[in-house]
Structures are given as structure tokens and as C-alpha cells.
Amino acid sequence: MARTAVAYSAFTYNASTADPAGTALNAGTGNGHVIPAAGPGAQAEPEKTLLRVVVGTTGGNITVKAGTQPLAIASGQGDLVVAVANSATAWIGPFDSGRFLQADGSMLVDVATGVVPGTITAFKVPRHA
Numbered sequence: 001m002a003r004t005a006v007a008y009s010a011f012t013y014n015a016s017t018a019d020p021a022g023t024a025l026n027a028g029t030g031n032g033h034v035i036p037a038a039g040p041g042a043q044a045e046p047e048k049t050l051l052r053v054v055v056g057t058t059g060g061n062i063t064v065k066a067g068t069q070p071l072a073i074a075s076g077q078g079d080l081v082v083a084v085a086n087s088a089t090a091w092i093g094p095f096d097s098g099r100f101l102q103a104d105g106s107m108l109v110d111v112a113t114g115v116v117p118g119t120i121t122a123f124k125v126p127r128h129a
Contacts, residue, residue, distance in 0.1 A: 003034040003108065008049075008124040022054065022119030025111050032065075032110040035122050043071070043105030046095035050123045051109065059086040060112035062120075064093075067101040074098040084115070094125070 004026040011017050026033060037043045053062050062082045066075040077099050084090045100107050109120065 003032050006033045006035050006109070006120055006122045008035070008122050010124045011126055013126040020121055022052070022121040025053075025055075025116055025118040025120055027060075027111040027115045028113045032063075032108060033120055035107040035109070037105030043097075043101060044107045045124060046093070046097040046100050046107060048125045048127060049093050049095055049107070050125060051090075051092040052119075052121045052123065053082075053084055053090045053092065054119045055084045055086065055088055055090075055115055056117040057086055058114050058116060059084045059088060060115035062090065062092065062112070062115070063110040064095065064100055065102075065108035065110060066099060067097075067107075068103045071097070071101040071103060071105070072099055075100075 004023060006023045009020045035044045062084055064080040066079050082090055082092050102108060
């Protein structure tokens with residue numbers, strides 16, 4: 001099955017942000033989510049990324065997949081697995097691009113079978129010099 005794309009919801013610098021609904025969890029083997037690179041030559045920005053995972057009645061593991069070389073030179077550290085309790089919200093991240101970027105510049109998130117209903121939202125935290 002195909003991965004479900006999760007577009008970034010941006011926080012607004014020096015302002016408030018409306019709470020987005022999120023993307024329905026796509027659970028099970030071979031499923032999951034992709035946080036795509038934004039445009040040609042771009043990549044997801046793990047260091048600016050926070051994931052909010054809201055789980056319904058059945059909790060389980062959320063796995064941020066280790067990346068691939070050459071982008072993810074620290075991918076040997078493996079996946080990040082976070083257990084989310086029943087009827088709970090988990091905030092996961094920010095992340096190290098050297099560990100989690102895929103070859104195409106995306107990030108991959110897997111959801112254990114049975115973790116439904118629920119939502120996932122990818123937030124991008126703004127950085128200003």
C-alpha cells in the first residue's frame with residue numbers, strides 16, 4: 001500500500017496558529033506516512049519538524065524510520081520508536097537530518113497495526129536569524 005503524505009503545518013513567527021485537524025493515521029504493514037520534500041531539490045527539515053500524534057482507543061508504536069546514505073550519515077543509530085498510550089497525544093521531535101532523511105529528501109513514519117483511530121500532524125517551527 002502507498003504511504004499517506006503529511007504536509008507541513010507551519011507555526012507563524014510572533015503570532016498564533018490555528019489548530020489543524022491533522023491527517024488520519026495510516027496503520028499497518030507497508031503503510032505509514034511520508035513527510036515529503038517541498039519541491040525539486042528541496043528536502044524535509046527534520047531539525048524544524050515536530051510531530052503531533054493523537055491516538056484513539058488503541059495505542060501502539062509510532063516509528064520514525066532511519067534515513068538512507070549519503071544524506072543520513074547517522075542512520076546506523078536506527079529507527080526512533082515511540083510508544084503512544086491509548087487515548088493519548090504524543091509530541092515527537094525535532095529530529096536529526098543526519099539520522100532520518102531519506103535519499104529523496106523525505107522523512108518516513110510508520111504506525112503499528114491497530115493504532116486507530118487517530119491523526120498525525122507535522123509542524124514546522126520557524127527559525128529566524
